[in-house]
Amino acid sequence: DDFGSMMRFPAGQIEALRESGVEVQVFNPVHHYVNRLYFNYRDHRKIVCIDGSTAYTGGANVADEYANLTVRFGYWKDCGIRLDGAGAWGLTREFLHMWQRNGGQLMQERDYYRPHDHREAAGFCQPFVDGPDNNPISTAEDVFLHLINNARRSVHITTPYLAIDEPMRQALCSAGDSGVDVRLLLPGIPDHKFAYLAAQSHYGELLVHHVKIYIYEPGLLHGKTVLSDGEAAFVGSVNMDYRSFQLHFECGTVLYGVPAIEGLAEDIQRITDRSRRVTYQEWKSRPWYRKLLSTLLRLFEMWM
Incomplete structure (x- = not known):
């Protein structure tokens, strides 16, 4: 990009x-x-495809800070997933499509890049992509809304940015009011301070409707994940903001009933254990200038 x-x-x-x-x-x-x-329009996708049989996606870009080889914004916490066998083809196919779209040539016919081994596994995974080509439909936002609206016990979300529209606010608030354990895990050290302040303008309404907000104190929480009822999940490149839902080319994988979900649940619990829960009183007690700045920045959050 x-x-x-x-x-x-x-x-x-x-x-x-x-x-x-x-x-x-x-x-x-x-x-x-x-x-x-x-x-x-940015290519925000993160895809690595190897020999047609293995593919990776998640939140990590190719830069030293993502592996904590250099320190920026404290400890950099990210998340990704590896797909082997037939599941890798969805991401490989979309990589090839974008490669050709930008003028790249393929050395072989497309079928050459398909997985050659077929592995039996529990559950299923569905890689998908989204981007401005789909507008006004947002496949990524629809996936998030589906996982939130269908949760009956819990929905835990990690995201570095929070710039949500009315349908997303309603989904989170309705889930919280219905007794679902809704948790938003956000960074403690932001990489974009204006976007971070704008995100805080949403806290009050969410907290009133029983949405729990946790701040990851060691540093920047950059993973983009959703875990619903411990059974269904999303892992990918999509942030909970207008840019990801409407302007960026994004990708991710929906998982259901696969062993990897247990690993994701454990990872989210580790993040929660190292996070501080925000209270409504704490949010209300912010300095007046932070309240004013958050309110003003919210007017421009879709462009941040």
Whole structure:
């Protein structure tokens, strides 16, 4: 993605990769779309496909801080998932589609990249993608709403950003009011301070409707996950904000009844154990200038 990497991955490094034999395509070159809506369209997907039989997705980009090799915003906590066998094809197919869309060539026919082994496993997984091509339909937001609205006991969500529209607020509040254990786990050290302050403007309404908000104190919680009733889950690149739901090209995997869900539940519990729960009184007691700034920034949160 040209905009996402322009400050930290200069053109000279791209050419060095190409000279070494690595094929590189640039998504949405910035200079082509200055002062256009297209400037806001970003390739936010994170997909790695290996030999057609293995694929990864999640929240991690290719940068040292995601592996905590360098320290930015405290401890960087992310989440991802590995798919083996037939489940990998959904992500591989979408990678190939985006590759060709940006001018890349395939060395073989598409079927060459399909998984060659078929593994038996419990439950099912469904990789999917979303992006501006679908607008006004947001597949990613529909997945989130489905997991929240169908929860009967619990729904636990990790997200680095919170810029939600009315249907999402209603879903969270209705679930909380109905007795579902709704938990939002958010970062303690933000990478975008204005977006972080705008997110706080939502806390009051959510807390009144029994939504529990936890702040991950060690640093930046960057994982994007939803766990519903300990049975169904989402892991992918989608944040709970307008950009992910409407402007970015995103991806993820829906899981049901698979062993990996147990690992996700354990990971979310570890995050919760290292987090501080926000109370309504604490939220109300913020300094007046933070309240004012949060309210003003909320007017612009869809662009953050």
